[in-house]
Amino acid sequence: MKISALMPRQDKFSHLLESLSSAAHKSACHLKEYIQTSDATERHRLGELISNSKQSAKSTMSNITKSLCQTYITPFDREDIQEFAAHLYKITKTIDKVRERIDLHGISLEDGSFSKQVDLICLEGEAMNEMVAALGKGKASDLIITKTDILLDLEMKGDAVLAELLVSLFSNETSARELILRKDIYDMLEKVIDRYRDAGSIAVEIVLKHK
Numbered sequence: 001m002k003i004s005a006l007m008p009r010q011d012k013f014s015h016l017l018e019s020l021s022s023a024a025h026k027s028a029c030h031l032k033e034y035i036q037t038s039d040a041t042e043r044h045r046l047g048e049l050i051s052n053s054k055q056s057a058k059s060t061m062s063n064i065t066k067s068l069c070q071t072y073i074t075p076f077d078r079e080d081i082q083e084f085a086a087h088l089y090k091i092t093k094t095i096d097k098v099r100e101r102i103d104l105h106g107i108s109l110e111d112g113s114f115s116k117q118v119d120l121i122c123l124e125g126e127a128m129n130e131m132v133a134a135l136g137k138g139k140a141s142d143l144i145i146t147k148t149d150i151l152l153d154l155e156m157k158g159d160a161v162l163a164e165l166l167v168s169l170f171s172n173e174t175s176a177r178e179l180i181l182r183k184d185i186y187d188m189l190e191k192v193i194d195r196y197r198d199a200g201s202i203a204v205e206i207v208l209k210h211k
Contacts, residue, residue, distance in 0.1 A: 013075055014136030016064050020088040021132040023057040025125030027095040028192075032118045034099060035109045047099050054096040061089040076206050084206070087199035088128070094192050095121075098185055105181050113168075113182065116161045117189040120154050124196035127151055131203050141207040151200040158193035162186055 027050050034046040064085045068078045075081075102109070127147045134143045165186050173179040 011136070012067060012071075013064070013081060014132075016060055016067065017081075017085060017088070017132050018129075018136060019060045020057055020064075020085055020092075021125075021128050023053045023060065024088050024091040024095075025122070025129055027053040027057075027092045028118065028121045028125045031095050031099060032115075032122055035102075035112075035114050035118060038110075047103060050096050050099045054092045057089050057092040061085055076210065080202055080206050080209075084199055084202045087195045087202070091192050091195050091199075094188055094195070098188050101181070101185055101188070107178075107181055107185070113165060114185065114189065116165075117158060117186065117193065120158050120161065121189065121192050121196070124151055124154050124193065127154075128196060128199065131200065135203060135206065144203050144207050148200040148204050151197050155193055155197040158190060162190050 030046050030049045030053065034043055034050065037043050037046065064081065068074065068082060098114075101107070127150045131144050131147045134141075134147075166183070169179060169182055169186070173182070
């Protein structure tokens with residue numbers, strides 16, 4: 001192995017993390033369109049885009065793990081990079097699971113009950129893209145802390161939305177099957193919201209360690 005491969009390559013990890021963050025945000029945007037469209041052909045196309053984003057993120061995650069093993073010196077603690085990347089990958093993976101569950105069970109999207117959570121996830125994705133870009137530049141710690149506050153606020157809103165959705169679901173849904181399926185999707189979307197918050201917390205830890 002060449003010595004250069006063992007030396008710091010901050011740009012390498014920055015590009016990989018930016019790719020993961022972008023895939024997560026794109027997945028959320030595609031899911032937003034997916035739940036809004038009533039056209040079956042368009043929904044199928046968007047579903048494929050969501051699935052492709054997950055595959056792309058999986059490949060990027062594999063590259064990050066491989067690079068961490070092959071690089072002696074990393075720009076940040078390798079455990080932080082691995083954990084941060086894992087959260088971003090799992091966001092994309094969970095969004096694809098939501099799409100898959102809706103497809104598999106033919107869940108109706110007409111009531112728009114998933115929209116509020118997905119809207120919050122899209123906003124989180126925007127904030128995360130900016131955070132990852134700032135991390136890659138090795139500066140803008142104030143921006144990262146500000147964006148983390150935004151993620152925390154969106155996560156709190158997500159908790160409120162979930163509570164509201166569950167009250168409505170248990171009050172109005174008469175089909176046990178539909179109730180279980182919808183609750184599972186609400187919970188998966190809540191996990192995505194929480195993962196963005198957790199990734200943001202790791203970004204702040206990285207900043208504080210290297211300030």
